[in-house]
Amino acid sequence: MSKKSYRQAINEALAQEMRRDPTVIVMGEDNVGGMGAPGEDDAWGGVLGVTKGLMPEFGRARVLDTPITESAFIGAAAGAAATGLRPVAELMFVDFMGVCFDQIYNQAGKFRYMFGGQGTTPLVIRTMYGAGFRAASQHSQCLYPVFTHIPGLKVVIPSSPYEAKGLMIQSIRDDDPVIFFEHKVMYDDEEEVPDEPYTIPFGEANLTREGGDVTVVAIGRMVQFANQVADKLEKDGIGCTVIDPRTTSPLDTDSILESVAETGRLVVVDEASPRCNMATDISALVSQEAFSALKAPIRMVTPPHTPVPFAPELEDLYIPGPDQIEAAVRAVAGYRA
Amino acid sequence: MLQLNRDTLVEAFTLMKTIRDFEDRVHTEFATGAIPGFVHLYAGEEASAVGVCLNLNDSDYIASTHRGHGHCIAKGCDVDGMMKEIYGRRDGLCGGKGGSMHIADLAKGMMGANGIVGGGPPLVCGAALSAKTLGTGGVAVAFVGDGGSNQGTTLESYNLAKVWNLPVIFVVEDNGYAETTASAWAVGGSQTKRAEAFGMPGREVDGHDFFDVYEAAQEAVERARAGDGPSLLHVRLGRHYGHFEGDAMAYRAEGEVEALRRDKDCLKAFRTRVTETGLLEPEQLDQIEREVGARIDAAVAGAIGAAAPAAEDLLTDVYASY
Ligand SMILES: Cc1ncc(C[n+]2csc(CCOP(=O)(O)OP(=O)(O)O)c2C)c(N)n1
Numbered sequence: 208m209s210k211k212s213y214r215q216a217i218n219e220a221l222a223q224e225m226r227r228d229p230t231v232i233v234m235g236e237d238n239v240g241g242m243g244a245p246g247e248d249d250a251w252g253g254v255l256g257v258t259k260g261l262m263p264e265f266g267r268a269r270v271l272d273t274p275i276t277e278s279a280f281i282g283a284a285a286g287a288a289a290t291g292l293r294p295v296a297e298l299m300f301v302d303f304m305g306v307c308f309d310q311i312y313n314q315a316g317k318f319r320y321m322f323g324g325q326g327t328t329p330l331v332i333r334t335m336y337g338a339g340f341r342a343a344s345q346h347s348q349c350l351y352p353v354f355t356h357i358p359g360l361k362v363v364i365p366s367s368p369y370e371a372k373g374l375m376i377q378s379i380r381d382d383d384p385v386i387f388f389e390h391k392v393m394y395d396d397e398e399e400v401p402d403e404p405y406t407i408p409f410g411e412a413n414l415t416r417e418g419g420d421v422t423v424v425a426i427g428r429m430v431q432f433a434n435q436v437a438d439k440l441e442k443d444g445i446g447c448t449v450i451d452p453r454t455t456s457p458l459d460t461d462s463i464l465e466s467v468a469e470t471g472r473l474v475v476v477d478e479a480s481p482r483c484n485m486a487t488d489i490s491a492l493v494s495q496e497a498f499s500a501l502k503a504p505i506r507m508v509t510p511p512h513t514p515v516p517f518a519p520e521l522e523d524l525y526i527p528g529p530d531q532i533e534a535a536v537r538a539v540a541g542y543r544a
Numbered sequence: 545m546l547q548l549n550r551d552t553l554v555e556a557f558t559l560m561k562t563i564r565d566f567e568d569r570v571h572t573e574f575a576t577g578a579i580p581g582f583v584h585l586y587a588g589e590e591a592s593a594v595g596v597c598l599n600l601n602d603s604d605y606i607a608s609t610h611r612g613h614g615h616c617i618a619k620g621c622d623v624d625g626m627m628k629e630i631y632g633r634r635d636g637l638c639g640g641k642g643g644s645m646h647i648a649d650l651a652k653g654m655m656g657a658n659g660i661v662g663g664g665p666p667l668v669c670g671a672a673l674s675a676k677t678l679g680t681g682g683v684a685v686a687f688v689g690d691g692g693s694n695q696g697t698t699l700e701s702y703n704l705a706k707v708w709n710l711p712v713i714f715v716v717e718d719n720g721y722a723e724t725t726a727s728a729w730a731v732g733g734s735q736t737k738r739a740e741a742f743g744m745p746g747r748e749v750d751g752h753d754f755f756d757v758y759e760a761a762q763e764a765v766e767r768a769r770a771g772d773g774p775s776l777l778h779v780r781l782g783r784h785y786g787h788f789e790g791d792a793m794a795y796r797a798e799g800e801v802e803a804l805r806r807d808k809d810c811l812k813a814f815r816t817r818v819t820e821t822g823l824l825e826p827e828q829l830d831q832i833e834r835e836v837g838a839r840i841d842a843a844v845a846g847a848i849g850a851a852a853p854a855a856e857d858l859l860t861d862v863y864a865s866y
């Protein structure tokens with residue numbers, strides 16, 4: 208056990224799985240860096256350094272840099288996954304999915320069903336998501352609801368370094384295509400992370416706080432904010448259960464419904480654009496399955512229905528934060544019909 | 545070169561120097577922490593943007609890349625508005641909502657810098673289709689990097705421009721790298737042979753030589769305007785800074801950038817050429833340099849002092865109507 212960053216936790220998971228299983232390969236743009244260039248090898252190790260050190264240990268045959276051709280290399284990763292390798296392909300920013308979406312949702316995500324259960328596609332696509340980097344509209348989206356929407360894909364959204372390592376190892380060992388979402392502002396977050404390999408199963412939510420008054424379901428980076436609010440409100444006598452679903456597909460509906468059965472009050476916090484996102488999905492689930500348990504209308508905390516703006520003042524307004532979560536929790540806790 | 549009059553030469557030098565000073569200044573301002581986000585600088589590549597865009601007018605369109613400041617300036621975007629945009633100010637060219645990677649000015653025919661590598665070429669086919677259908681006489685230019693030249697969208701656009709016989713010029717700006725990856729490794733085949741394979745002319749161009757770019761672009765633009773379809777320029781050049789601000793450039797050779805600045809500077813080459821042939825006086829160029837310097841100082845001061853967007857701006861302009 209030692210303190211590790213989100214970045215190190217993912218890097219360690221990749222390295223440990225590559226040591227364990229020679230069919231695990233890594234690919235992406237500048238995942239090594241300096242291909243064909245006169246300077247240093249392993250010059251970048253990915254745009255934010257997550258794959259640094261892998262090429263020196265595992266060689267270029269297992270850590271591949273790619274030209275800027277997402278359609279071709281993400282598709283190649285899918286094809287390789289269907290034929291004997293376990294590729295971990297990096298699609299730098301999730302916003303770039305648009306360039307190669309067909310290979311993900313019409314190809315990788317549907318092989319097994321269309322082929323009548325033949326074969327598996329053990330593909331992991333690592334990708335950065337989220338606002339807060341001043342990276343503007345084409346480098347800041349969440350988009351995980353889009354992937355959650357598609358049958359055949361699994362969607363993993365680790366909320367801390369510990370979660371990231373265990374979920375990455377599980378993703379690599381999983382036999383289905385997994386989209387693994389890394390929040391770009393969390394790479395330097397640190398916490399205690401075991402040195403040895405471990406897995407965290409998909410579809411099992413993590414209750415990061417327990418309290419009897421309000422259930423707060425939060426996704427990805429929003430879990431941190433929900434925890435802060437829960438800690439603050441506990442002092443004011445409002446007990447929150449904070450649920451981190453960890454994976455949005457599969458989704459641990461049982462944990463959510465059980466908690467709402469106890470609290471009768473639900474707030475869902477989602478950084479994704481508000482229409483057809485995880486907040487609407489989970490709210491619909493609870494409305495349908497736990498209507499009689501509800502003591503207050505469900506509250507959704509999301510950004511507005513706009514692209515992510517560039518100016519820091521606007522981006523800060525855009526991102527859901529602790530203040531909005533606190534207001535929502537107080538509103539449902541104090542609700543009287 | 546003979547066909548270029550003094551006014552055009554002065555304009556060329558002014559634009560190239562404006563780009564250089566703009567980028568050098570953004571580099572130092574970024575280092576102070578004053579500029580948010582990702583910034584990709586065009587310094588060193590000025591002759592390409594200016595050599596191409598001086599053959600265009602306001603009814604012609606260009607699409608740019610993430611490294612877009614130079615294309616914007618060459619196409620006539622307001623330098624004050626650009627600087628404010630890079631600082632995220634309300635009076636910026638895009639109201640502070642786009643930033644460095646999305647500067648656009650449609651009235652100037654500048655369809656935007658682009659955060660998506662390979663995003664521009666299809667859009668330019670559309671601009672050329674509009675020009676052709678509406679009979680504006682306009683042409684459209686896609687600037688694309690060596691890295692972007694490998695995107696499916698780019699190669700598909702070559703084909704579409706050819707089969708629709710569109711007035712398009714693809715300008716592949718080959719600065720040797722896509723992020724850290726050498727173009728010599730990442731590009732299969734050759735750029736000009738790719739053009740040939742799609743049935744359009746392709747020409748190698750020295751991107752450190754304004755005159756070479758200008759002349760090649762002139763030929764391609766005339767061809768497009770005459771209705772003879774697309775062509776491609778493979779412009780070789782070098783970038784003075786990292787991929788983006790903050791890149792330590794470990795992948796480049798020792799002394800590479802210094803040599804580039806010393807031996808391949810398009811501004812120095814331009815000055816030598818026009819003064820040795822007596823077309824412009826050194827004092828004239830010195831004067832332009834002083835004016836440009838003051839202009840950039842003013843742009844930075846203006847951007848620093850400008851107001852941030854207002855809270856209500858967050859919700860505007862998502863749709864034309866809703
Ligand atoms: C679709 C897509 N893939 C990857 C990126 C990340 N990226 C931004 S710039 C760049 C390199 C582009 O190289 P090149 O086209 O040669 O342009 P240069 O930076 O050299 O001007 C990459 C990989 C992106 N923005 N969009």
Ligand SMILES: [Mg+2]
Pocket residue numbers: 689690691717718719720721722723
């Ligand atoms: Mg390049």
